[in-house]
Amino acid sequence: MADFKTPEVKEYLEIPALEAGVMSHSAPFVSKEQFQAPLGFPGELVDNWQQVAIDKLGELLETNRGLQVFMDSCVKCGACTDKCHYFLGTSDPRNMPVARQDLLRGVYRRYYTLPGKLFPKLVGAMDLTEEVLDQWYSYFHQCSECRRCSVFCPYGIDTAEVTMATREIMNAVGKGQKYSNEIIGKVFKIGNNLGLPEPALRDTLEGLEEEVKMDTGVDVRYPLDEKGAEVLLVTPSADFFAEPHVDGLIGYGKVFHQAGISWTLSSHASEAANFGLFIGSPENMKRIAMRIREAALDLGVKRIVFGECGHAWRVAYSFLNTLAGPFDFLDPRYPVPQHICEVTYDLIQRGALTLDKSANDHRRVTFHDSCNVARASRMGDMPGGQFVIPREILKAVCNHYYDMAPDTIGESTFCCGGGGGLLTDDLMELRVKGALPRMQALKHVVEEHGVNQLVAICAICKSQFSKVLPYYGFEMDQIVSLHQLVGDALVMDSKQ
């Protein structure tokens, strides 16, 4: 385990005293040729990398008008400075969102503004040196693209866009991140982030059918590649592989079973995640998203439903139609796509599910809003539905529900500390420290209300929490999937 100190959880979240450069050593493993090539990126730092980087920045300013506005419009008001979980957890002033962004903004000024070209020192413009590139690599991998700071920015600067653009530039010069790029390559080659081939997936799902049969006595199916099913479920591959994710998958299957909805998973689109978003690469995002369209057409489904995955829901809700549409071959009576929480919520509203809340009486529950669901998407047909629907489901399936402090949930939710392509062991110090604000809010409801379970609807959040909870004195299995609680409360019968 890496050598660092877990931050102390105090009674209130304090703005830390600044420690300049204290996280400058933090950087993920650099990608290699074998992981770069399948994504269309150079295998190593190219010789004329400065020129390539400057040209790429120019191209992004042309094609992404938002980026141009974000480069020009910051007035250094400071509203974002204490909003970032990584700043609050690490004390490094470079992790104030404005300071991190200025690593790109300074270069932008030097090469793309007249005052920066003529009087660089007067306007905070800086040359793109190797040192700056190293700082980019370190600090733009200390932003989880969670966009909490953007909520508080009076100019609406979308910090995640700045991080994504810088990562895209770094990939263009051959300095990519191993974790994200290796994973994207596996999606292209095998169909999911894990590299889980079809026979292993089939074997795993058969095992789950046996397990549920043993627990409930009911033949709940977890079908794969079944043509003519009504619903294609696209879910993170962690749902097949890891705990507590798999208990969520078991829950989706129980809901479909009880509702009498025929459904299938696809071995071609066996991944909801789309790490193309994290690295700011529209081309790679599109290639990943197209697999879902191909699977839906091939299987002849009428609806596409997404499982519990935060950024996947952002890509699905906000971009799927642009990336892989039109979806005119699906049933127009349902939203394209739909979230599994919307499906379950609708069924509960219609009284189509019999629920026994007392099955969850040993649980005292709180809900962690995942950043991409909270700040980049919606559920249902009401504003704020992405906050209401998961909570209404939880209140329908358990008797003891308590929210964390209002400034740590909803659109002000704190990132788990592992989002945006940072869920990798080589960034463990950052992940532990970045979890501080969430752990602080959790500790409060644990002490106040005896909360013993943290519920999430994102594969990254679930893995991150099971890893970092023990650093803060909690148990790793206190994090659970929302649909695990649904599955546990569902009264199962063998409807024929």
Place this chain on the structure above:
Amino acid sequence: MPIEVNGKSYETDEEGYLANLNDWNPDLATAMAAADGTTLDENHWEVINFLREYYEEYQIAPAVRVLTKAIGKKLGPDKGNSKYLYELFPYGPAKQACKYAGLPKPTGCV
């Protein structure tokens, strides 16, 4: 950073996972565990051997429920759970046990 065992050098990745699956032998597993301060007993070996068998058939490490079920069958139902596996491999069965078994590290949101 290669690992040296019995006078032979084996290539590994940045985190100490074996670069070439075919290089694996039991002494390597013992040496990797020793470097982490762990002594492998027969229960560790049940897990390691199952991981290798499964990988050979499916080219991937088994999902946690596949693993716990198999270990429960071999070592008794009280051991067929991830709590027990974490006692054996405190850094996580998927990652630590895969390393000793010479398998690549599972990637993704896990």
